[in-house]
Every structure is written in structure tokens, then in C-alpha cells.
Amino acid sequence: xxxxxxxxxxxxxxxxxxxxxxxxxxxxxxxxxxxxxxxxxxxxxxxxxxxxxxxxxxxxxxxxxxxxxxxxxxxxxxxxxxxxxxxxxxxxxxxxxxxxxxxxxxxxxxxxxxxxxxxxxxxxxxxxxxxxxxxxxxxxxxxxxxxxxxxxxxxxxxxxxxxxxxxxxxxxxxxxxxxxxxxxxxxxxxxxxxxxxxxxxxxxxxxxxxxxxxxxxxxxxxxxxxxxxxxxxxxxxxxxxxxxxxxxxxxxxxxxxxxxxxxxxxxxxxxxxxxxxxxxxxxxxxxxxxxxxxxxxxxxxxxxxxxxxxxxxxxxxxxxxxxxxxxxxxxxxxxxxxxxxxxxxxxxxxxxxxxxxxxxxxxxxxxxxxxxxxxxxxxxxxxxxxxxxxxxxxxxxxxxxxxxxxxxxxxxxxxxxxxxx
Amino acid sequence: xxxxxxxxxxxxxxxxxxxxxxxxxxxxxxxxxxxxxxxxxxxxxxxxxxxxxxxxxxxxxxxxxxxxxxxxxxxxxxxxxxxxxxxxxxxxxxxxxxxxxxxxxxxxxxxxxxxxxxxxxxxxxxxxxxxxxxxxxxxxxxxxxxxxxxxxxxxxxxxxxxxxxxxxxxxxxxxxxxxxxxxxxxxxxxxxxxxxxxxxxxxxxxxxxxxxxxxxxxxxxxxxxxxxxxxxxxxxxxxxxxxxxxxxxxxxxxxxxxxxxxxxxxxxxxxxxxxxxxxxxxxxxxxxxxxxxxxxxxxxxxxxxxxxxxxxxxxxxxxxxxxxxxxxxxxxxxxxxxxxxxxxxxxxxxxxxxxxxxxxxxxxxxxxxxxxxxxxxxxxxxxxxxxxxxxxxxxxxxxxxxxxxxxxxxxxxxxxxxxxx
Numbered sequence: 001x002x003x004x005x006x007x008x009x010x011x012x013x014x015x016x017x018x019x020x021x022x023x024x025x026x027x028x029x030x031x032x033x034x035x036x037x038x039x040x041x042x043x044x045x046x047x048x049x050x051x052x053x054x055x056x057x058x059x060x061x062x063x064x065x066x067x068x069x070x071x072x073x074x075x076x077x078x079x080x081x082x083x084x085x086x087x088x089x090x091x092x093x094x095x096x097x098x099x100x101x102x103x104x105x106x107x108x109x110x111x112x113x114x115x116x117x118x119x120x121x122x123x124x125x126x127x128x129x130x131x132x133x134x135x136x137x138x139x140x141x142x143x144x145x146x147x148x149x150x151x152x153x154x155x156x157x158x159x160x161x162x163x164x165x166x167x168x169x170x171x172x173x174x175x176x177x178x179x180x181x182x183x184x185x186x187x188x189x190x191x192x193x194x195x196x197x198x199x200x201x202x203x204x205x206x207x208x209x210x211x212x213x214x215x216x217x218x219x220x221x222x223x224x225x226x227x228x229x230x231x232x233x234x235x236x237x238x239x240x241x242x243x244x245x246x247x248x249x250x251x252x253x254x255x256x257x258x259x260x261x262x263x264x265x266x267x268x269x270x271x272x273x274x275x276x277x278x279x280x281x282x283x284x285x286x287x288x289x290x291x292x293x294x295x296x297x298x299x300x301x302x303x304x305x306x307x308x309x310x311x312x313x314x315x316x317x318x319x320x321x322x323x324x325x326x327x328x329x330x331x332x333x334x335x336x337x338x339x340x341x342x343x344x345x346x347x348x349x350x351x352x353x354x355x356x357x358x359x360x361x362x363x364x365x366x367x368x369x370x371x372x373x374x375x376x377x378x379x380x381x382x383x384x385x386x387x388x389x390x391x392x393x394x395x396x397x398x399x400x401x402x403x404x405x406x407x408x409x410x411x412x413x414x415x416x417x418x419x420x421x
Numbered sequence: 422x423x424x425x426x427x428x429x430x431x432x433x434x435x436x437x438x439x440x441x442x443x444x445x446x447x448x449x450x451x452x453x454x455x456x457x458x459x460x461x462x463x464x465x466x467x468x469x470x471x472x473x474x475x476x477x478x479x480x481x482x483x484x485x486x487x488x489x490x491x492x493x494x495x496x497x498x499x500x501x502x503x504x505x506x507x508x509x510x511x512x513x514x515x516x517x518x519x520x521x522x523x524x525x526x527x528x529x530x531x532x533x534x535x536x537x538x539x540x541x542x543x544x545x546x547x548x549x550x551x552x553x554x555x556x557x558x559x560x561x562x563x564x565x566x567x568x569x570x571x572x573x574x575x576x577x578x579x580x581x582x583x584x585x586x587x588x589x590x591x592x593x594x595x596x597x598x599x600x601x602x603x604x605x606x607x608x609x610x611x612x613x614x615x616x617x618x619x620x621x622x623x624x625x626x627x628x629x630x631x632x633x634x635x636x637x638x639x640x641x642x643x644x645x646x647x648x649x650x651x652x653x654x655x656x657x658x659x660x661x662x663x664x665x666x667x668x669x670x671x672x673x674x675x676x677x678x679x680x681x682x683x684x685x686x687x688x689x690x691x692x693x694x695x696x697x698x699x700x701x702x703x704x705x706x707x708x709x710x711x712x713x714x715x716x717x718x719x720x721x722x723x724x725x726x727x728x729x730x731x732x733x734x735x736x737x738x739x740x741x742x743x744x745x746x747x748x749x750x751x752x753x754x755x756x757x758x759x760x761x762x763x764x765x766x767x768x769x770x771x772x773x774x775x776x777x778x779x780x781x782x783x784x785x786x787x788x789x790x791x792x793x794x795x796x797x798x799x800x801x802x803x804x805x806x807x808x809x810x811x812x813x814x815x816x817x818x819x820x821x822x823x824x825x826x827x828x829x830x831x832x833x834x835x836x837x838x839x840x841x842x
């Protein structure tokens with residue numbers, strides 16, 4: 001493909017520069033509003049300016065690099081993602097999407113062409129919820145939608161608030177708190193986010209790219225518990241046990257049965273116990289356990305499936321409680337809505353992939369992304385996934401630069417044709 | 422029953438004195454070779470001497486209170502248990518057995534009768550394995566059977582060795598290490614231990630006493646692990662998961678099925694997971710778990726059942742590994758042999774209970790006791806369980822003093838008739 005080597009080389013070099021600036025072996029650390037993230041923003045701003053884009057930083061520290069189009073009256077197209085990472089994370093989760101947007105600008109420059117409408121590359125702040133217990137506060141602030149209470153959320157490592165961290169870097173938490181939109185949703189024709197896939201579907205298919213159909217919604221009980229009665233393993237006969245472990249195993253089996261049934265009906269979903277813990281001050285080889293803590297996370301792109309799983313789960317809990325003489329306390333839940341991708345943007349991406357003969361089949365997104373914040377604000381969104389091994393949030397993320405080069409080629413074709421359409 | 426009020430009152434007062442001397446709210450603390458245990462030994466020695474017994478303390482600090490019988494050529498009958506407790510434990514686990522022996526001496530004195538053979542009340546040291554990771558080191562040392570390496574075992578709270586703790590109280594770890602028996606096994610006609618039941622069988626039966634049939638043997642994997650692959654809960658589809666949690670739940674279900682089958686065959690056993698832990702540095706709401714640690718403890722009085730469970734368990738593991746793409750590492754196991762009670766002693770206790778019209782049906786012991794050390798040394802042993810609520814190793818142990826009074830009555834009848842037989 002004409003230009004692929006250049007696009008691949010540009011992306012690889014820029015990602016290497018960002019990696020070097022945030023190295024924290026193993027992997028990289030770019031804390032939300034921390035020095036690694038800031039250095040990545042500085043690199044992105046410098047690179048965008050060198051490609052002829054205007055740089056703007058909003059009250060929350062989000063970066064916008066705007067390459068003016070032929071018709072400034074048209075709403076802009078935004079390509080964006082985030083630049084923060086988990087501690088000792090991989091270099092690609094987030095950064096690949098910003099680098100892809102800059103790669104499009106570089107390719108437009110190399111070809112000497114311009115777009116019909118403004119092209120904005122956005123680097124959002126603070127997407128990784130490991131730092132602040134919030135969903136996409138950077139993107140939400142950009143859209144004027146961050147609840148003022150979120151400014152009091154504390155970063156897990158520093159204990160300082162989001163407002164303090166914003167102010168420390170010279171941003172304006174006051175303006176964020178007043179809910180002023182930093183980018184007008186009605187002036188955006190679409191928000192397109194390229195991201196590494198965090199699962200193995202593209203690898204399994206042997207395809208470099210996928211076009212996301214929807215971001216799953218979900219619900220989670222992060223601090224669920226099951227209570228039985230502590231007893232001596234040898235002295236407590238089976239008839240009188242209230243064993244938290246057998247009750248928990250029954251729960252896992254019940255959720256597996258629910259999953260089996262839904263899968264048989266052709267539904268895709270995930271059900272995950274991400275934490276299982278007995279009390280270290282109580283457990284031991286000769287104990288019947290009187291308590292287990294666990295988390296339960298269910299995701300699906302269909303709200304009715306999510307509701308059905310919760311309904312069937314609660315029936316299962318009642319059965320287990322009666323059968324095992326245990327008691328469940330699921331604790332507080334949090335829920336997030338599925339985000340559908342915009343059909344017109346998806347069709348535009350598909351058509352562009354077709355013209356370039358790049359395989360880019362539909363693929364679901366099980367994780368949340370900045371695009372979800374834009375979708376919730378009524379902005380049409382789309383996402384492109386890039387093949388990646390070993391998942392994300394770990395230093396072993398393994399995206400091939402050439403796959404990202406293909407992603408840049410697809411986005412370039414898309415911005416040129418979608419902008420003209 | 423003639424004398425029951427006196428026996429009950431004696432036991433209650435002595436137990437209260439021991440409780441006061443080791444109070445550590447909630448509950449009592451009598452660490453092995455700690456001050457609480459020592460004060461309890463001092464109280465027992467003073468009480469025994471006041472009842473006419475000779476007191477002797479051996480090289481390991483075990484206490485023997487000997488009331489001479491009419492025929493010093495006959496081997497002695499020993500009634501014994503331990504005086505240590507777990508931290509913040511109940512007052513009865515161990516102490517009830519020593520108090521019962523002293524209660525027998527008090528009742529003999531009240532009646533003005535003596536026994537045919539010497540009656541020894543033994544207070545063994547260090548039975549609670551929470552302090553030293555050893556099985557009955559006090560009783561084993563008394564029998565000259567403590568491995569010399571055990572003297573280097575460190576107490577969990579102080580980090581100091583068993584030898585250091587013995588020496589600190591003026592005992593002689595050197596003699597213990599040389600394996601000199603402190604009480605000659607061939608000079609004991611029987612070792613009888615009264616102990617609170619640590620399960621609910623007697624409560625469920627509504628009976629005050631039970632005659633133990635056997636102490637279960639068992640095997641335990643204290644540090645077993647199951648390995649899968651960590652992944653993102655939303656991004657990792659079901660087909661590619663290696664989920665440690667579902668593998669663990671399958672294991673619990675498999676052990677339940679093994680237990681069901683053996684129960685259907687009339688076998689009593691216990692299967693217990695006493696610890697289940699995901700890695701706190703890895704787990705979280707959005708994680709598929711790549712590892713779980715757990716312990717597995719199986720107990721039964723029949724060795725062939727224990728072997729069969731292990732065989733069927735290993736078959737189940739292989740099936741689960743293939744089905745769930747996980748791997749088990751059971752780690753080091755430790756095993757202990759079942760200890761059978763002596764039929765002649767059991768029959769003597771049963772006959773005595775019958776004469777007194779005290780219900781004392783057969784009952785298994787799922788926990789280990791000092792009597793196991795004597796059984797392993799070839800000494801005939803028997804045990805009497807006393808009804809107790811809320812299990813043991815916690816401050817809520819609830820034995821009624823009158824039930825212990827009945828135990829003393831039973832033992833008194835037994836020593837008078839067995840000694841004469």
C-alpha cells in the first residue's frame with residue numbers, strides 16, 4: 001500500500017518517543033495528571049504543531065490539535081483517545097489512538113491534501129480509572145458534563161483531589177466545575193477513536209483491524225460478600241455447616257448456567273469474578289469459612305440482557321441461600337449504559353476499509369473508552385480496534401506498528417472521503 | 422446424682438480461677454509456654470497438691486499430679502489434656518480436661534476412697550498449633566518422641582524457638598532433644614482425655630457426653646494454587662478465557678460430588694476449603710483472575726477413604742484442567758494418621774455411663790488431641806466429649822458446668838471400676 005511504510009514509521013517513532021518519556025520498568029507509567037501523562041501531552045502538542053495544527057489546552061488539560069479544513073462552517077471531525085496509562089502499563093492503550101490521529105495529519109501533509117472540514121486530534125486526560133475512581137473525567141470535562149463532586153475524587157496514589165491535580169498543572173478546575181463545555185458537541189460531526197483491542201478476537205481471526213459495533217454496558221458489585229458460619233474443619237459435620245466456599249462455588253456455577261443459556265440464544269456477554277478473598281485474620285487450613293468477599297462484573301451491549309442476568313442472579317442467590325444456609329450481601333452496585341456506535345460513521349469506515357482492501361470486520365468492545373463519554377453527550381462516535389496480543393494494562397501489550405500503520409491508512413481514507421461526503 | 426452439685430461447683434470454680442488468670446478480652450490467651458499457660462499450670466499444681474497429689478514437672482514443662490493407688494506395681498491411669506489456648510480463645514478447650522481430672526481427685530477425696538492403681542492428672546504443654554507449627558509437642562516430648570528439629574520451630578508471635586521458650590521457663594530442652602521419655606508408656610494402662618466437643622453433634626442429640634470412637638486422620642494441602650491467565654473482564658471473550666475462579670468452583674463441585682457419594686455409602690468425612698485468596702496486587706472488578714490460592718483439608722477415620730478421596734480428587738483436577746484451560750499446583754501436603762480409641766477403655770467408659778444413667782453415645786472426633794500422641798506411642802487411649810456450643814478456638818465456647826460435672830462423675834466411676842478390674 002502506497003505510504004504504508006511512512007505511516008508505520010511515523011507511528012512507531014512517535015510511540016517510541018512517548019515510551020521513552022514515561023518509562024517505568026517494567027512498562028510505562030503515565031498517571032492521570034502526572035508527569036508521564038504531561039510529557040506525552042507535550043510531545044503530542046509539539047508534533048501536531050509541526051504538522052501545521054493549532055494547539056489548544058482546555059480548562060481540564062485536554063489537548064486539541066486542529067488542522068483547518070476548506071470549509072470552516074462545517075462541524076469538525078475529531079480523532080481522539082487518551083495519553084495516560086495504568087502503573088507499569090503498556091505503551092499502546094490510549095496513546096495508539098492519539099498517535100493515529102497525528103499519523104493522519106502527517107499522511108495528509110505527505111500527500112499535500114487537505115480535508116473539507118476541520119480535523120481535530122484530541123488527547124483526553126485521565127481515562128484510566130485506576131487513578132481516579134471516575135469514568136472518563138477528562139472527556140466528560142471537555143463536554144461540560146463532569147459532575148462538580150467529581151472534582152473531590154482523590155487519586156489512589158497521592159490521595160489528592162482531581163481539582164488539586166488540575167490546579168497543580170495550571171488548569172482551571174473552577175471552570176470545569178461550572179460545567180462549561182470546552183468543545184461544543186454540536187460542532188462535532190463525529191468522534192472516532194482508534195484503540196488497541198484488549199482481547200484476542202482480531203488475533204484469532206488473523207485480521208489487523210476491526211470496526212467496533214458497540215461498547216458494552218454493564219453492572220458491577222465490587223464489594224459483594226457471602227456469609228456463612230466459621231467452624232472447625234474436622235469438628236463441624238456437613239449437616240450443620242454454613243460454608244461460604246460451597247455457597248460461592250454454587251454462585252459461580254449458577255452464573256455459568258445463565259451464561260450458557262444466553263450463549264445458546266446467540267447473546268454475547270461476559271460474567272467475571274475479579275476478586276475472591278477470605279479474611280486473612282480468620283482463614284486457615286482447619287477452618288470452615290464464615291465469609292468470602294468477591295466482585296462480580298457483567299457486561300453486554302444489550303440492556304435487556306443485563307437486566308435479565310441480574311434478575312436470574314437474584315433468583316439463584318435465593319436458592320443458594322436456602323440450600324447452603326448462607327447469606328449474600330451484594331453491596332453497592334454501579335451500572336453503565338451500553339454505547340452504540342453511529343451507523344453512518346461505521347459505514348464510512350467500512351467503505352474506506354473496503355476501498356483499501358484492509359480486513360476490518362465488526363467487533364464488540366467489552367471495555368469502556370473516551371468515546372463513551374462523547375456518545376453519552378449525543379455526539380456520533382465510532383471506534384477502530386487494532387490487533388494486539390496479551391491484553392492491556394500490562395507491560396506485555398503487543399501491537400505491531402504495521403497494524404497501526406494500516407489503521408492510519410484507514411482513518412486517512414475515511415477523513416478524506418467522509419469529509420467530502 | 423449424689424455429689425453432682427459438688428463436682429459441678431468444683432469444676433466451675435477452678436475454671437473461673439484459670440479464666441481470671443489468663444483473661445485477655447475477648448476471651449482468654451494462654452500461649453504455649455507463655456504467661457497465661459504458666460499461671461494455669463501453677464493453679465493446677467496447687468490444686469492437685471491440696472488434694473494430696475504429688476506434683477512433678479518434666480523437662481518439657483508438662484505437669485504430672487500423681488495420687489498414689491493401693492498397688493504401686495500396677496501401671497497408672499492418666500487423665501490429661503492441655504492448658505494452653507489460642508489467642509482470645511475460649512476457656513474450655515483443653516482446660517476442661519485437666520479440671521475434670523482434678524475433679525475426679527476431689528470427688529475421691531470427698532468420698533474418702535482411693536483407687537487401685539496410681540491416678541495421674543497430666544497437664545500437657547503446647548497443644549494449640551497456632552503457636553508452634555507442631556502437632557502436640559508437649560505430649561510428644563513427654564513420650565520422648567519429639568523430633569530434635571522441632572526444638573527449632575518458632576513461635577508465631579515471638580519468633581523465638583521452642584527450645585528458647587522452654588529454657589526461658591527453666592525447663593530442659595537438651596533432655597527433650599535427647600528423646601528421653603518423661604513418662605514411661607509401658608507404665609500407663611490408659612490415657613483418658615476429656616475435651617469439649619468442637620462441633621454440634623451432642624447439642625443436636627441433646628446429650629451431655631459422648632464417648633469418642635476415633636480421631637480422624639487426614640491430609641491437607643495448605644498452599645494449593647490454581648493458575649489461569651489474567652485478562653480484562655470485558656475484553657476477554659469466554660472462548661479464550663483461562664479463569665481461575667471457574668476452575669476453582671468446578672473443584673469445589675467435584676469435591677462435593679465425591680462427598681455425596683461417600684456419604685451415600687455411609688462414610689463420615691469432612692472436606693474443607695479453609696482459605697481462598699486472589700492476589701491483592703492483581704485482582705480487581707474488571708479482571709479475569711489468573712491465579713487463586715486455597716487450602717484443602719480432608720478428614721476421615723478410615724485411611725482407605727482418605728486415599729480414595731485423594732485419588733478421585735486428582736482425577737477431577739485433570740478433568741478441570743482440560744476443560745477450563747487452568748493448571749493446579751497443590752503444593753506440599755501433610756498427612757496424619759487416624760487414631761483408634763482402645764476398645765477396653767471405651768467399654769469401661771460406656772459401662773460406667775450406663776451405671777450412672779448418663780447418655781454417652783459414640784461420637785467421632787474430627788479434630789486432633791493430645792491423646793493422639795499417646796495412641797501413636799502405643800498407649801491405649803480414650804476420649805470423652807462434653808457438649809459445647811459455638812465450636813472452639815473462639816471466646817464464645819459455651820460448655821455448661823453441669824455437663825462437665827457429669828463428665829467428672831463418669832470419670833470417677835470409671836477410675837474406681839477400671840482400676841479395680
